[in-house]
Amino acid sequence: MNALAARFNAIFGADMAGPLAALAAVLVVFSFASPHFLTGATFGSVAFQLPELGVLTLAMLMPILTGGLNLVTFTANIAGLTLAWTLQANGGIDAGPGAFLLGSALALAVGAASGLVMGLVIAFTRAHPILVSLSMMIFLRGLGEFLTRGGDISGFPTFIAPIGHGSILGIPVPLLILIACVIASHILLSRSKLGFSTYMIGSNIESARYSGINTRKVLVLVYMLSGVMAAVAGIIMLARFNSVRVGHGESYLLITVLACFLGGINPFGGFGRVLPVFVALIVLQLLSSGLNLLGANQHLTTAVWGILLIVVMVLRWFSAKFIRIVK
Structure with missing residues (x-):
């Protein structure tokens, strides 16, 4: 049994056992x-619904690895609104690919x-990341509500729709975007100096600083990359819903934390x-789809996600306690 567990850990990693x-x-x-x-x-x-949630979770992942947090949904919203405003300013439904590329660049x-x-x-004042993230969330939400008057922006060129609903060789385009983001994030965290520094800061920021890592630079880069990833999710959501408003994707916030x-x-x-x-993202999306098939509404699904988050934390506490007893 121990040999089997050791082989599993060697192939997949010990942290893969729970999600599988x-x-x-x-x-x-x-x-x-x-x-x-x-x-x-x-x-x-699942393949069409997973991508925006998945990209938002990747945006949440890197700040959490540093011991921080980024409430990414409102960054995604303001990025989507930026793209929408650019398209509206260049003809709305008649806007061309150039306007979309410009709007996407501005959104990023x-x-x-x-x-x-x-x-x-966070890097220079050492303010708690939760407080900074909450402040940014409130600012972005207020700014978005002010600029849109609480309404939504809709009516975009038809060539944008495939980004949210199209397929290539039977594989949804948004899923391909998510897979590309997963691969890029995996390589960044496992093969780059920035990834190594991210883990070091999360383990002990003072030790990382004394070992010669420029912790301020790393933190700034981590949160910038998180913001860019959130903007990618905002572009996908605009293409999927064919509209943008400040509250889009707000319900994803709990799930991104839970997935992590x-x-x-x-x-x-x-x-x-x-x-x-x-x-873990696939598990949560399958759970949502299964509950929908059983007739549960979205509110019950959200409640189940909340309970699941508590259960995960309790199980991790018991697991850590058990490992300490065994040792």
Whole structure:
């Protein structure tokens, strides 16, 4: 048994056991609960619904690894609004590809600027990341509500729709974007100096500083990349919904945190990988689809996610306590 566990850890990593067990449990339970669960329609729905949540979770991941936090949904909203305003200013539904490219570049710049401000404040004032993130969230929400008068912006060129609904060789385009973001994040965290420094800061920022790491620079870069990733999610949401408003994606905030913790990310930073988080995202989306097939509404699904977050934290506490007893 120990040899089997050691081989599993060598192939997948110890942090993959929880997400894979949760995936197996969800598949088994809902396959018995509903005959329509293990169908192409369910998995097709998951493939189209997962990407914006997945990219937002990746945007949340890097700040958490440093021991921080970024409430990314409103950065995604303001980035989506930036793209929408650019398209509206260049003809709305008649806007051309050039306007879309310009708007996307501006959206990514807005996301990076949001992260830059947060990173600078956290790095140089040592303010608590939760307070800085809450302040930025309130600012972005208020700014968005002021500029849109609480309404939405809709009516975009038809060539944008495939980004949210199209397929290439049967694979949804937004899923391909998510996979590209997952690969990029995995390489960044596991193969780059920035990734190594991110883990070091999350483990012990003072030790990282004394070891020669420019912790301020790393924190600023981490939050900028988080903002850019959130902007990518905002662009996907605009294409999927064909509209943008300040509240879009707000319900995703809890799930991004839950996916990180279910994927084995240490909430205090310093430990965690991208691939287990990706599996955890699939688990949560399958859970949502399964509950929908059983007739549960979105409010019950949100309640289940909240309870699941508590259960995950309790189980991790028991697991840590058990490991200490065994040692």
